[in-house]
Amino acid sequence: MTKNVIGSITKNLETVFGTLAKRKSKGENLLDVCFSLPSRGVGNKFAKMGWTEKDTYWTVTKTKFNSITCTNSSLKGQAYGILTWGGKTDTKERKIDDAFSKDWTIYPAIKFPAAAEPVVETVITEENPQTEEQQQQN
Numbered sequence: 001m002t003k004n005v006i007g008s009i010t011k012n013l014e015t016v017f018g019t020l021a022k023r024k025s026k027g028e029n030l031l032d033v034c035f036s037l038p039s040r041g042v043g044n045k046f047a048k049m050g051w052t053e054k055d056t057y058w059t060v061t062k063t064k065f066n067s068i069t070c071t072n073s074s075l076k077g078q079a080y081g082i083l084t085w086g087g088k089t090d091t092k093e094r095k096i097d098d099a100f101s102k103d104w105t106i107y108p109a110i111k112f113p114a115a116a117e118p119v120v121e122t123v124i125t126e127e128n129p130q131t132e133e134q135q136q137q138n
Contacts, residue, residue, distance in 0.1 A: 030099035031075040033106065034063050041079070045107035048098070055087035057107035058096055076100075 034041025040063045047057040058081040065077040079096045082089060 028104060029075070029102055030058075030060075030079050030096060030104040031063065031065065031077050033104050034060060034079060035065065035075050037106075040065070045084075046081075046104050047107040048101065049103040049105055053086050056085050058083055060096075061093050 030041075030046060033046060034044070037044055041060045042063060043060065045057040045059050051057075058079075060079055060081040062080040063077065064079075065075060079099045080093050081096055082091075082093055084090070
């Protein structure tokens with residue numbers, strides 16, 4: 001009986017985590033990212049992964065989460081902030097309309113190389129030879 005219960009639990013966990021992993025692989029919406037941060041993202045900068053303009057991001061000033069915060073795979077609610085586009089900062093707070101698209105990241109985004117580059121180490125086996133001037137000074 002214990003074996004059947006463990007097998008059933010394992011199967012259910014695989015199903016749940018597999019579904020969550022699949023949903024998260026599509027990316028996170030802005031509220032998903034904000035919810036995981038202190039102060040629910042307020043004061044942090046966020047950008048969409050497709051934005052190529054330098055110094056372009058939203059500074060979140062307020063987040064509101066619905067009482068039923070999770071439907072399907074994402075959090076629901078509203079996010080407000082101040083937009084900086086190309087280094088020019090807007091003067092007023094606005095609702096972030098595209099907060100539900102699944103391509104938000106903390107700004108500046110951390111970019112990893114596509115393929116790991118080999119690490120080159122220099123090993124010194126003997127001291128560097130001194131020039132004649134250095135030898136004469138000793």
